[in-house]
Amino acid sequence: MKINADGLHFQVLNEKVRSCPDEEIVLDNVLGQRYIGAGLCDKKVTINGVPGNALGAYLNNSRLEVFANAQDATGDTMNAGEIIIHGNCGDALGYGMRNGKIFVEGYAGYRAGIHMKQYQELKPVLVIGGVVGDFLGEYQAGGQIIVLGIGAEDKIPVGSFCGTGMHGGAIYLRTEHCPTDLPAQVCAADATPEDIEEIRADVTEFAKEFGYNAEELLSSHFYKLTPNTANPYRQLYVNN
Amino acid sequence: MSVNYFPAEFEVLRNTDKCIKCRACERQCANEVHFYDADFDKMLTHDDQCVDCQRCVTICPTGALKIHKNPNEFRQNYNYTQQIMTENYRQAGTGAVLLSSMGNPLPYPVYWDKILINASQVTNPSIDPLREPMETKVFLGKKPNKMSFNEDGSVNTKLDPHLELSVPIMFSAMSYGSISKNAHESLARAATELGTYYNTGEGGLHKDFYQYGPNTIVQVASGRFGVFKDYLETGAAIEIKMGQGAKPGIGGHLPGAKIREDVSKTRMIPMGTDAISPAPHHDIYSIEDLRQLIYSLKEATEYKKPIIVKIAAVHNVAAIASGIARSGADIIAIDGFRGGTGAAPTRIRDNVGIPIELALASVDQRLRDEGIRNNVSVVVAGSIRSASDAVKAIALGADAIYIATPALLAMGCHLCRSCHGGKCNWGIATQRPDLVKRLNPDVAYKRLVNLVHAWDHEIKEMMGGMGINSIEALRGNRLMLRGIGLTDRELKILGIAHAGE
Numbered sequence: 001m002k003i004n005a006d007g008l009h010f011q012v013l014n015e016k017v018r019s020c021p022d023e024e025i026v027l028d029n030v031l032g033q034r035y036i037g038a039g040l041c042d043k044k045v046t047i048n049g050v051p052g053n054a055l056g057a058y059l060n061n062s063r064l065e066v067f068a069n070a071q072d073a074t075g076d077t078m079n080a081g082e083i084i085i086h087g088n089c090g091d092a093l094g095y096g097m098r099n100g101k102i103f104v105e106g107y108a109g110y111r112a113g114i115h116m117k118q119y120q121e122l123k124p125v126l127v128i129g130g131v132v133g134d135f136l137g138e139y140q141a142g143g144q145i146i147v148l149g150i151g152a153e154d155k156i157p158v159g160s161f162c163g164t165g166m167h168g169g170a171i172y173l174r175t176e177h178c179p180t181d182l183p184a185q186v187c188a189a190d191a192t193p194e195d196i197e198e199i200r201a202d203v204t205e206f207a208k209e210f211g212y213n214a215e216e217l218l219s220s221h222f223y224k225l226t227p228n229t230a231n232p233y234r235q236l237y238v239n240n
Numbered sequence: 241m242s243v244n245y246f247p248a249e250f251e252v253l254r255n256t257d258k259c260i261k262c263r264a265c266e267r268q269c270a271n272e273v274h275f276y277d278a279d280f281d282k283m284l285t286h287d288d289q290c291v292d293c294q295r296c297v298t299i300c301p302t303g304a305l306k307i308h309k310n311p312n313e314f315r316q317n318y319n320y321t322q323q324i325m326t327e328n329y330r331q332a333g334t335g336a337v338l339l340s341s342m343g344n345p346l347p348y349p350v351y352w353d354k355i356l357i358n359a360s361q362v363t364n365p366s367i368d369p370l371r372e373p374m375e376t377k378v379f380l381g382k383k384p385n386k387m388s389f390n391e392d393g394s395v396n397t398k399l400d401p402h403l404e405l406s407v408p409i410m411f412s413a414m415s416y417g418s419i420s421k422n423a424h425e426s427l428a429r430a431a432t433e434l435g436t437y438y439n440t441g442e443g444g445l446h447k448d449f450y451q452y453g454p455n456t457i458v459q460v461a462s463g464r465f466g467v468f469k470d471y472l473e474t475g476a477a478i479e480i481k482m483g484q485g486a487k488p489g490i491g492g493h494l495p496g497a498k499i500r501e502d503v504s505k506t507r508m509i510p511m512g513t514d515a516i517s518p519a520p521h522h523d524i525y526s527i528e529d530l531r532q533l534i535y536s537l538k539e540a541t542e543y544k545k546p547i548i549v550k551i552a553a554v555h556n557v558a559a560i561a562s563g564i565a566r567s568g569a570d571i572i573a574i575d576g577f578r579g580g581t582g583a584a585p586t587r588i589r590d591n592v593g594i595p596i597e598l599a600l601a602s603v604d605q606r607l608r609d610e611g612i613r614n615n616v617s618v619v620v621a622g623s624i625r626s627a628s629d630a631v632k633a634i635a636l637g638a639d640a641i642y643i644a645t646p647a648l649l650a651m652g653c654h655l656c657r658s659c660h661g662g663k664c665n666w667g668i669a670t671q672r673p674d675l676v677k678r679l680n681p682d683v684a685y686k687r688l689v690n691l692v693h694a695w696d697h698e699i700k701e702m703m704g705g706m707g708i709n710s711i712e713a714l715r716g717n718r719l720m721l722r723g724i725g726l727t728d729r730e731l732k733i734l735g736i737a738h739a740g741e
C-alpha cells in the first residue's frame with residue numbers, strides 16, 4: 001500500500017501506518033514526520049523523503065528503509081528489525097538499542113550507539129558507512145558498532161570521547177588512525193582475523209544494501225575497541 | 241591486622257541470663273555478627289559488622305538481645321561530629337566514594353511537622369465518615385479545561401487517558417534488582433487488591449508479574465533496562481524517570497554481583513555485568529527532547545497510556561515542572577530530597593535537592609499562575625511518612641502521593657540503611673535466595689494492604705473533621721493548613737498562614 005504523507009501530521013500518518021493491513025507499505029513525500037514506525041511489528045516500510053526524529057523507536061521486528069537522510073534519535077531502544085538509511089543520520093542514533101540492525105550509508109552525528117546492550121541471542125548491530133561524531137558508544141554495554149569511514153581513510157573516523165563508560169560489546173573502526181583520546185576503560189587493538197570474521201556478515205550485508213565490495217572493505221585495517229576487563233567501577237565505593 | 245581508626249557503630253548486648261544458645265541469631269544474621277564459641281560455650285559477636293537491622297532482636301526466642309549505639313565517644317565536637325570523623329577515616333582507608341542507602345537521615349527541617357491541619361467547629365460542621373460517604377478516589381492525568389456534551393447528554397470531549405486510584409496513594413518506583421522478587425510480588429498484589437498502582441522502577445518487569453499489568457506503572461529510565469513493546473503495553477502508565485530525590489543529577493549503578501539469573505532476564509542484560517544507568521538520558525537535553533521521548537512512547541502505545549515524568553525536587557523545580565506540563569506529559573511526579581534509594585553516594589543523598597513540601601507548594605502555585613495546572617496531575621514522593629503527611633501534601637496541591645519507605649516498613653524493613661550491601665536480613669533489598677525467602681509475599685502483601693487501608697481511614701477521618709468529603713475538595717485547599725514556627729518566607733513559599741492567623 002502507498003501512503004502519501006504530504007502535509008500529514010505525524011499522528012495521522014502513524015495511525016495510517018499502524019492500521020494498514022498490508023505488510024509492505026510505501027510512504028511518499030515524507031517531510032519531517034516524527035516517530036514513524038514507533039514500536040511497529042512485522043512490517044516493511046519504505047520511506048521516500050526525510051523522516052523526522054525518533055524514527056523506529058522501540059522498533060519490533062520491522063524493516064524501515066529510508067531513501068533520504070534521517071534525523072535524530074533513530075532506532076531509540078530498538079528491540080528487533082532493520083533500519084536502512086540511504087543517506088546520513090543525525091544525533092543519538094540507536095540509543096539503548098537491544099537487538100536488530102541499523103545501516104547508515106553516510107555519516108552519523110553525535111552520541112551514536114549510546115548504551116547499546118545485548119542479551120542472550122539479542123545482539124544489536126550498528127554499521128555506519130562514513131564517519132561519526134563525538135561520544136560514539138558511550139556507556140556501551142553490548143552489541144557491535146562498525147564504523148567504515150568510507151572516503152575518510154586518511155583520518156580518525158570518530159569524534160572525541162569515543163567509548164566513555166563503555167562496559168560491554170565492541171566497536172570496530174576501519175582505519176589506520178586510532179582515536180588518540182580513548183579513556184582508560186577502553187582498550188584498542190588491531191582487529192585479528194577472528195575479529196574480522198565476527199563482522200563479516202554485517203559488513204557484507206551493508207555492502208549489499210549500498211553496492212559496496214565487502215571483500216575490499218574487510219581487507220582494510222580495523223581497530224577493535226573493547227572495555228578494559230579490569231572493571232573500572234568496582235573500587236569506586238565504600239559502604240557508609 | 242591494620243588499625244581501623246574507628247570503633248564499631250553499634251554494640252550488641254546479650255543478656256546471658258536469658259540466652260539459651262539456640263544460635264538462631266547466628267543463622268539469621270547475613271552480616272555474620274553472631275557466632276558460637278565452643279571452647280567457651282558462649283555466643284560472641286563481631287560488633288563492627290552490625291548494621292542495626294534488628295533482625296536478631298526480633299527473632300530471638302527469649303528476648304535476650306538489644307542493639308544500641310556504641311556508647312564509646314570521640315571527644316565532643318559539634319563541628320567535627322563522630323560521624324564526619326568516621327567518614328573521613330573510611331575514605332582515607334579506601335580512597336572511595338561513600339555509598340549509602342534509604343533516605344537522607346540528617347536533621348534538616350521536616351516541614352510536614354511544622355504544618356497543622358484545620359478542623360470544623362460549630363459552623364460548617366464536620367462530617368462523620370462512618371455515616372456519610374467519603375470520596376478518596378482520584379483520577380490522574382490531563383483534565384480538559386472545557387467539556388462539551390451531545391444532545392443525549394453523553395460527553396463529546398475527547399478525554400486523555402487516566403489512571404484511576406481508589407486511594408490517593410501509590411507505591412513508588414523500586415526496581416527488581418534493588419529489591420527482591422518477593423518484595424515486588426507483595427507490592428504488585430497489594431496494589432491490585434487496593435485498586436492502586438505499584439511501579440516497576442527501572443529494572444524491567446519480571447514475566448511472572450505481567451499479570452498485574454493493569455495495576456503496574458512501568459518505568460523508562462536512561463538505561464532503558466527491560467524496555468520493549470510488551471513491557472510498555474503491559475503497564476497502565478509509563479513513567480519516564482528523569483531524576484530521583486535521593487540522588488538528583490546522577491545515574492544508577494547496580495553492581496554485577498546483584499545481576500543474578502532472574503534479574504538478568506528481567507533487565508535483559510547478561511548475568512554478572514554491571515547495570516549502569518547514565519546520569520542523564522543522553523537523548524534529552526531540553527524540554528523539546530523530553531517531549532520527543534513522551535510522544536515516541538505515546539506513539540508506541542497508541543495514546544492509550546498516560547505518561548508520567550518523574551523529576552527530583554531541585555532548586556528551580558517550578559520552572560522545570562512548568563516546562564514538563566507543556567511537554568505533553570500527563571502526570572508529573574516530584575521526588576523530594578528525603579526520598580529513599582537502594583544506593584546513593586552519601587554526599588549526594590545528604591546534600592542535594594530540596595524538601596518536597598516546598599517543591600510541591602511552588603510547583604502547584606507556578607502551574608496555577610500560568611493557567612496550566614489542569615494540563616497535568618501532580619504526584620509527590622520523597623518522605624510522605626503518614627496519613628497526615630498525605631493530607632498536608634494534598635492540601636498543598638498534590639493529586640496523589642507515592643510511598644516507598646512506609647511500604648518497606650510494612651514488609652519488615654527497619655531502616656538500617658544498608659540496602660546497598662545486598663544483605664538485607666528482611667529479604668527486601670537483596671537477591672540472595674536464602675534471604676529472599678524470609679519475606680513471605682502472602683504475609684507481606686496483606687501488611688501492605690493493611691497499611692494503606694489504615695492510612696485511607698485516617699485520611700477520611702481528617703477530611704471529615706475539616707468538613708470535606710472528597711479529595712477533589714481538599715486538593716490545593718491551603719486554607720486548611722497553618723504553619724507553626726515558620727518564617728514569613730517559608731509561609732510565603734508554602735502559601736499558608738501562620739497558626740493563629
Ligand code: SF4
Nearest residue numbers: 259260262263265300
Ligand atoms: S537468638 Fe537469642 S537466645 Fe538464641 S543464641 Fe541468639 S541471643 Fe541467644
Ligand code: SF4
Nearest residue numbers: 653654656657659664
Ligand atoms: S530494606 Fe533491608 S537493608 Fe534496606 S534499610 Fe530496610 S532493612 Fe535495611
